[in-house]
Amino acid sequence: MYKALGDAIRDAEAQKIPLSQLALETEARDQGRSVDSIRAALQRALDVMRSAVAQGMTGDLYSASGLVGGDAAKLRTGPDGPLAGTPFRDILARALAVQEVNAAMGVIVAAPTAGGAGVLPAVLTGLAAARNIDDEALVSALAVAGLIGAVIAERASLSGAEGGCQAETGAAAAMAAGAATEMLGGSPSQVGHATALAMQGTLGLVCDPLGGLVELPCVFRNATGSAIALTGIELAMAGVEFKIPVDEVIDVMGEIGRNMDVRYRETAGGGLAATPTGRRLAKERLVQIKTK
Amino acid sequence: MVSLLDIIGPVMVGPSSSHTAGACRLGLLARCLVGGTPQRARLELHGSFARTGEGHGTDKALAGGLMGFRPDDERLREALDIAEREGLDYKFEKTTLAEDSHPNTVRLTLERGDRQATMTGSSLGAGRVLVTEIDGYPVEVTGNYHTIVLVAEDVKGSVARIATILSEHSINIATLRLTRKERGGDAFMVIEIDDLPGDEVREEIRGLPWVRWAFRLDKVSA
Numbered sequence: 001m002y003k004a005l006g007d008a009i010r011d012a013e014a015q016k017i018p019l020s021q022l023a024l025e026t027e028a029r030d031q032g033r034s035v036d037s038i039r040a041a042l043q044r045a046l047d048v049m050r051s052a053v054a055q056g057m058t059g060d061l062y063s064a065s066g067l068v069g070g071d072a073a074k075l076r077t078g079p080d081g082p083l084a085g086t087p088f089r090d091i092l093a094r095a096l097a098v099q100e101v102n103a104a105m106g107v108i109v110a111a112p113t114a115g116g117a118g119v120l121p122a123v124l125t126g127l128a129a130a131r132n133i134d135d136e137a138l139v140s141a142l143a144v145a146g147l148i149g150a151v152i153a154e155r156a157s158l159s160g161a162e163g164g165c166q167a168e169t170g171a172a173a174a175m176a177a178g179a180a181t182e183m184l185g186g187s188p189s190q191v192g193h194a195t196a197l198a199m200q201g202t203l204g205l206v207c208d209p210l211g212g213l214v215e216l217p218c219v220f221r222n223a224t225g226s227a228i229a230l231t232g233i234e235l236a237m238a239g240v241e242f243k244i245p246v247d248e249v250i251d252v253m254g255e256i257g258r259n260m261d262v263r264y265r266e267t268a269g270g271g272l273a274a275t276p277t278g279r280r281l282a283k284e285r286l287v288q289i290k291t292k
Numbered sequence: 293m294v295s296l297l298d299i300i301g302p303v304m305v306g307p308s309s310s311h312t313a314g315a316c317r318l319g320l321l322a323r324c325l326v327g328g329t330p331q332r333a334r335l336e337l338h339g340s341f342a343r344t345g346e347g348h349g350t351d352k353a354l355a356g357g358l359m360g361f362r363p364d365d366e367r368l369r370e371a372l373d374i375a376e377r378e379g380l381d382y383k384f385e386k387t388t389l390a391e392d393s394h395p396n397t398v399r400l401t402l403e404r405g406d407r408q409a410t411m412t413g414s415s416l417g418a419g420r421v422l423v424t425e426i427d428g429y430p431v432e433v434t435g436n437y438h439t440i441v442l443v444a445e446d447v448k449g450s451v452a453r454i455a456t457i458l459s460e461h462s463i464n465i466a467t468l469r470l471t472r473k474e475r476g477g478d479a480f481m482v483i484e485i486d487d488l489p490g491d492e493v494r495e496e497i498r499g500l501p502w503v504r505w506a507f508r509l510d511k512v513s514a
Contacts, residue, residue, distance in 0.1 A: 038297065042300060044303070107364055111301065212343065215347075
């Protein structure tokens with residue numbers, strides 16, 4: 001796979017093909033399998049994403065600790081806010097829904113990780129529903145997301161323990177922004193700007209879950225991550241360009257992660273996890289494995 | 293090389309790729325050592341596995357893996373109840389293993405019929421796992437391939453003989469590592485293979501007079 005998104009954008013534009021096609025053909029060559037079989041695997045991922053959204057949107061799901069759950073339902077049936085009836089509110093609900101399924105031990109696609117698994121399904125299926133976009137285009141969008149994620153994995157990190165939440169929900173937002181931009185008709189260079197615009201908004205974000213569990217704030221970080229992805233998409237589709245090249249933004253995410261204190265890398269030693277209430281809730285709710 | 297499908301995946305039961313999907317894969321690998329679902333299992337949890345394990349379903353994922361459930365199997369949620377119904381007598385303990393152990397590490401002691409085995413393995417993140425010990429021997433097994441591990445007397449031609457057996461069964465070797473502690477001491481072989489071997493291959497390898505023991509660990513990655 002490509003190690004620089006800039007190289008992929010250059011090659012796609014030179015060949016006058018979408019980034020998704022370039023990503024699929026590169027993956028086919030790398031892995032010695034057909035484009036059709038890769039598309040079939042991505043279709044299966046899409047199906048699982050969609051069923052996670054559906055499950056989380058229709059049921060009240062709670063985590064083992066009870067720390068998170070039931071909030072996707074509030075966005076569906078609760079009082080209107082200023083964004084009622086818009087795709088934006090629907091996408092926030094979908095992001096919470098997938099993470100509530102995850103916290104309740106439901107089936108999700110770790111894309112790029114379980115902790116950041118709500119953003120891609122929320123943004124892609126939410127926009128596809130709003131704009132009547134078919135599965136073929138959604139599968140192509142997932143290929144773009146995979147390309148962006150692979151570049152981030154290569155140049156920076158996709159692990160909260162290594163790079164903080166910027167490497168999980170931040171990476172997910174960048175992947176979703178780029179993927180949706182192609183899905184909505186953006187050019188390869190617009191995909192790059194959308195990715196950079198989303199990622200710049202999550203730089204420095206720490207990983208600070210209560211008790212070290214993928215629950216709080218992870219569920220909500222997927223909603224805010226989706227909002228940041230939508231910002232990147234809207235700006236890039238309007239022709240806004242981010243002056244720092246996307247690969248340099250990814251590099252700096254990795255650099256910030258490497259310099260981040262270990263307290264802010266999934267250890268529950270700092271951030272929200274270490275607030276007085278965070279510590280109290282973790283102590284009250286963190287159930288231990290029964291030893292007998 | 294990073295694959296696009298590693299990024300968009302795996303499909304898994306939540307909530308944590310390392311504490312849930314990885315734990316399940318370690319259970320799946322361990323069950324291979326006793327040839328199926330064990331009757332008794334002692335699971336010693338180290339570090340973060342012990343600390344945040346229940347909140348992440350680590351106990352359910354390990355028990356589910358021991359029963360052959362894969363990381364995307366929704367039965368993982370009820371795995372402890374299923375284990376009690378199916379007669380898997382499990383016991384979790386918290387322990388502190390060696391200081392340099394990975395934070396997500398488990399040591400399993402299993403019994404099935406007259407077979408017994410121990411295994412230590414770690415969950416490295418994103419669902420990737422590493423088995424570091426089997427029956428007291430240090431190993432490195434990732435579960436990315438079907439794997440044969442064996443301990444043999446350090447005799448000349450042992451590698452060639454094993455390679456011949458695999459070749460006779462049309463099994464392609466992906467990687468082979470041979471280690472020994474000293475000249476003439478036990479030789480340890482970890483062979484990653486592309487094709488799933490039948491039980492007869494293991495029996496043939498076990499039947500060699502200089503092989504002390506041999507196991508087959510089935511691939512657990514997607």
